Amino acid sequence: MPLILLLTQQMCLYLVFVYLASKTPLFKVLTESAPRLPHKVIIYLMFSAFCIMATYFGEQTHGAIANTRAMGAVLGGLLGGPVTGFFVGLTGGLHRYSMGGFTDLACALSTTLEGLSAGLISLTLRRSGKSELIYHPFVAGFVTFYAEIMQMLIILLVAKPFDDAWGLVQQIAPPMLLVNSMGAALFMSMLRDQKTMFDKLSSAFSTKALKIAERSVGLLSQGFNETTSAQVAKIVIEETNVGAVAITDRDKLLAFIGIGADHHLPGTPIASKITLEAIRDNKVMFADGVEMPYACSISPQCRLGSSLVIPLRSDTEVIGTIKLYEPKNKLFININRTLGEGIARLLSNQILYGRVEQQKSLLTQTELKLLQAQVNPHFLFNALNTIGAITRRDPDMARSLLQKLSQFLRINLKRSPGLVTLKDELEHIDAYLGIEKARFIDRLSVNIAIPEALQHYRLPAFTLQPIIENAVKHGTSQLLEPGVIEVQGSASADCVLLEVTDNAGLYQPSESCEGLGMNLVHKRIQNQFGKQYGVSVTCERECFTRVTITLPLAQ
Amino acid sequence: MISCILIDDEPFARDELAELLLSHADVKVVACASNAIEAIQAINEHKPQLVFLDIQMPRISGIELLAMLDKATMLRVVFVTAFDEFAIKAFELHAFDYLLKPIDEKRLAHTLERLRGDLEPRDLSPLAPQTLSHLPCFSGNKLKVVPIEEVEFIFSDLGGVHVSTRAGMVHTHLTLKMLEQKTPLMFCHRQYLIAPSAIAEIELIDAGAEVITRLGKRVPVSRRYLKELKQHFGFQ
Numbered sequence: 001m002p003l004i005l006l007l008t009q010q011m012c013l014y015l016v017f018v019y020l021a022s023k024t025p026l027f028k029v030l031t032e033s034a035p036r037l038p039h040k041v042i043i044y045l046m047f048s049a050f051c052i053m054a055t056y057f058g059e060q061t062h063g064a065i066a067n068t069r070a071m072g073a074v075l076g077g078l079l080g081g082p083v084t085g086f087f088v089g090l091t092g093g094l095h096r097y098s099m100g101g102f103t104d105l106a107c108a109l110s111t112t113l114e115g116l117s118a119g120l121i122s123l124t125l126r127r128s129g130k131s132e133l134i135y136h137p138f139v140a141g142f143v144t145f146y147a148e149i150m151q152m153l154i155i156l157l158v159a160k161p162f163d164d165a166w167g168l169v170q171q172i173a174p175p176m177l178l179v180n181s182m183g184a185a186l187f188m189s190m191l192r193d194q195k196t197m198f199d200k201l202s203s204a205f206s207t208k209a210l211k212i213a214e215r216s217v218g219l220l221s222q223g224f225n226e227t228t229s230a231q232v233a234k235i236v237i238e239e240t241n242v243g244a245v246a247i248t249d250r251d252k253l254l255a256f257i258g259i260g261a262d263h264h265l266p267g268t269p270i271a272s273k274i275t276l277e278a279i280r281d282n283k284v285m286f287a288d289g290v291e292m293p294y295a296c297s298i299s300p301q302c303r304l305g306s307s308l309v310i311p312l313r314s315d316t317e318v319i320g321t322i323k324l325y326e327p328k329n330k331l332f333i334n335i336n337r338t339l340g341e342g343i344a345r346l347l348s349n350q351i352l353y354g355r356v357e358q359q360k361s362l363l364t365q366t367e368l369k370l371l372q373a374q375v376n377p378h379f380l381f382n383a384l385n386t387i388g389a390i391t392r393r394d395p396d397m398a399r400s401l402l403q404k405l406s407q408f409l410r411i412n413l414k415r416s417p418g419l420v421t422l423k424d425e426l427e428h429i430d431a432y433l434g435i436e437k438a439r440f441i442d443r444l445s446v447n448i449a450i451p452e453a454l455q456h457y458r459l460p461a462f463t464l465q466p467i468i469e470n471a472v473k474h475g476t477s478q479l480l481e482p483g484v485i486e487v488q489g490s491a492s493a494d495c496v497l498l499e500v501t502d503n504a505g506l507y508q509p510s511e512s513c514e515g516l517g518m519n520l521v522h523k524r525i526q527n528q529f530g531k532q533y534g535v536s537v538t539c540e541r542e543c544f545t546r547v548t549i550t551l552p553l554a555q
Numbered sequence: 556m557i558s559c560i561l562i563d564d565e566p567f568a569r570d571e572l573a574e575l576l577l578s579h580a581d582v583k584v585v586a587c588a589s590n591a592i593e594a595i596q597a598i599n600e601h602k603p604q605l606v607f608l609d610i611q612m613p614r615i616s617g618i619e620l621l622a623m624l625d626k627a628t629m630l631r632v633v634f635v636t637a638f639d640e641f642a643i644k645a646f647e648l649h650a651f652d653y654l655l656k657p658i659d660e661k662r663l664a665h666t667l668e669r670l671r672g673d674l675e676p677r678d679l680s681p682l683a684p685q686t687l688s689h690l691p692c693f694s695g696n697k698l699k700v701v702p703i704e705e706v707e708f709i710f711s712d713l714g715g716v717h718v719s720t721r722a723g724m725v726h727t728h729l730t731l732k733m734l735e736q737k738t739p740l741m742f743c744h745r746q747y748l749i750a751p752s753a754i755a756e757i758e759l760i761d762a763g764a765e766v767i768t769r770l771g772k773r774v775p776v777s778r779r780y781l782k783e784l785k786q787h788f789g790f791q
């Protein structure tokens with residue numbers, strides 16, 4: 001049989017091995033664009049074995065061996081880099097040397113050089129940012145072609161006698177050049193396909209995961225209940241195409257969508273043993289229907305045949321599960337298994353986030369209640385003192401001041417958490433200012449200019465009053481000359497602005513006591529309406545302090 | 556007869572206290588003040604034996620005011636406050652006299668009873684700040700609070716005590732001696748206090764020297780204080 005056919009046969013055998021290897025996880029190592037040391041060792045072992053195999057399978061010709069060793073050395077060098085390539089070549093070369101023959105030294109030398117030079121080419125490509133070229137079949141073929149020419153030259157130079165060497169080269173050069181280059185190219189093409197497939201798979205996977213994440217974002221953070229669970233389950237089943245999706249809390253089913261929804265009813269207690277086990281042991285349970293049988297615990301007619309149960313965790317504590325099912329006639333594919341675990345992690349995080357948010361808002365509410373309940377004692381006692389003094393000379397005015405004080409206290413004690421009209425808020429302010437004006441007489445004047453149209457605008461209670469109280473307490477009451485406070489309101493296309501300006505200009509951002517009330521108002525507005533709203537301050541020292549409250553026009 | 560001054564920024568609060576004091580024939584209100592600046596002036600002018608001092612006042616609080624009182628004019632203080640937890644704790648701790656607003660007549664009577672027996676000024680230094688960060692000043696009939704960093708020098712003459720600041724000349728009722736003790740300013744002349752940070756040059760002349768300030772003002776230095784001034788900057 002002509003040498004070329006024998007070598008081709010050999011190469012085919014080789015490629016069968018490669019194909020088989022490509023089905024193992026080992027193959028993934030080869031597709032890495034920057035292999036690390038342990039992976040380089042694997043590459044070394046794999047391709048050294050190829051080299052040795054090639055020498056064994058080689059054809060004895062004229063006291064030499066026609067073979068496909070070059071493929072191993074070149075691929076080892078291309079995939080593993082210069083050092084790995086060198087050692088692959090050296091190993092293959094030494095093995096060849098041990099077989100003897102008049103070209104033993106020449107072959108050993110050339111194989112080592114092949115490995116090294118392929119490695120150097122690979123390094124150059126990587127350094128110049130063209131590492132994708134390494135996986136190009138033509139490049140692999142071309143490099144092998146060049147390597148084999150080098151081998152032939154070395155045989156001619158090193159092997160003695162020259163005439164024998166010349167005869168040998170004439171015979172083996174064409175088939176070896178052709179077959180090795182082709183083999184390397186085919187190998188690389190297989191590797192590249194594998195790599196592309198893997199990339200595609202993982203990109204499909206991440207697209208799916210991202211889509212679920214995107215669609216479900218914020219859902220569970222609103223609360224972990226039947227409504228939100230049903231929405232999430234619907235998204236998961238749409239994106240994964242599994243047979244059915246269920247979400248449970250620790251004791252009952254919250255949502256079930258898909259095959260079997262007729263007898264898996266939300267609100268019923270958890271019946272399945274594996275779910276209870278998943279909750280108890282905080283671990284993922286998988287009943288694939290083959291090794292571990294799955295049978296619906298409710299109805300024997302249920303078509304579901306396999307089930308994956310993943311616990312939902314808040315910190316370390318299990319707060320529920322998400323379950324994916326496939327019917328009996330469908331296999332539970334692996335990707336859905338991994339995806340399921342990812343979804344569970346995502347949902348757990350959302351639930352946790354929701355709880356944190358809820359607690360945060362609860363805290364602000366509590367702080368605010370505290371602020372409302374805590375009438376500034378200094379104000380209160382001074383008010384009483386003033387009323388006491390006025391009682392002597394003007395009992396009518398004293399009575400009216402008592403009315404205002406009662407009104408002020410009543411609103412403070414009511415602590416309404418919802419929205420009030422600006423008119424209500426202004427009444428509260430009027431009661432407060434009535435007393436402050438009596439205390440300071442001509443040292444305080446307040447001009448309120450809120451357009452009639454805004455009187456019925458609704459805003460959170462205790463938004464404007466604490467700001468005005470601050471303007472008096474830290475602003476005008478600290479002035480030696482008369483204090484003036486301007487309160488203005490305006491509406492633009494999308495927001496309402498309320499401005500409180502005093503003529504003291506004594507605002508100091510570091511002052512914690514002053515910050516407290518204002519900060520709370522700011523935090524609450526942001527919590528309720530979003531980051532673009534809130535309270536901002538501009539201050540020109542000893543000239544003015546202006547506090548601006550920005551609220552949404554439509555709520 | 557006990558002469559007293561009422562210091563409170565709220566007119567009705569002053570009136571109320573004055574009214575309550577009417578029933579004590581031996582107590583005479585000689586003046587009222589609505590802020591620290593007026594208060595110092597009134598104290599210097601009337602030299603009362605007693606002041607009723609509100610704590611919360613604009614810009615310069617009652618407690619800060621304590622630091623501005625000259626040791627020589629020390630007088631008995633009754634603090635008056637609506638609500639000030641920390642101050643009240645301090646009053647209790649040092650057994651200082653204080654009244655709570657709204658003022659209880661019985662408690663006022665009780666306090667006055669004690670004062671009749673013992674009107675000696677108390678040492679209020681545990682309460683008073685050791686340094687002044689602001690000076691109460693006036694210019695014409697306007698009151699001003701000047702941060703100490705803005706002061707270049709202060710001098711006294713027959714017309715009073717004058718404070719030269721970056722923004723011009725203002726006047727104060729504080730004494731040079733007290734200012735020397737409670738601020739970074741130092742004597743460079745019997746009638747002059749200079750802020751070391753404001754000195755640009757010291758020009759030596761026969762009878763002493765002259766300081767040229769950063770704003771180009773000339774301030775006399777007497778032989779008596781020259782050595783100290785030079786030492787302050789490390790000259791021998």
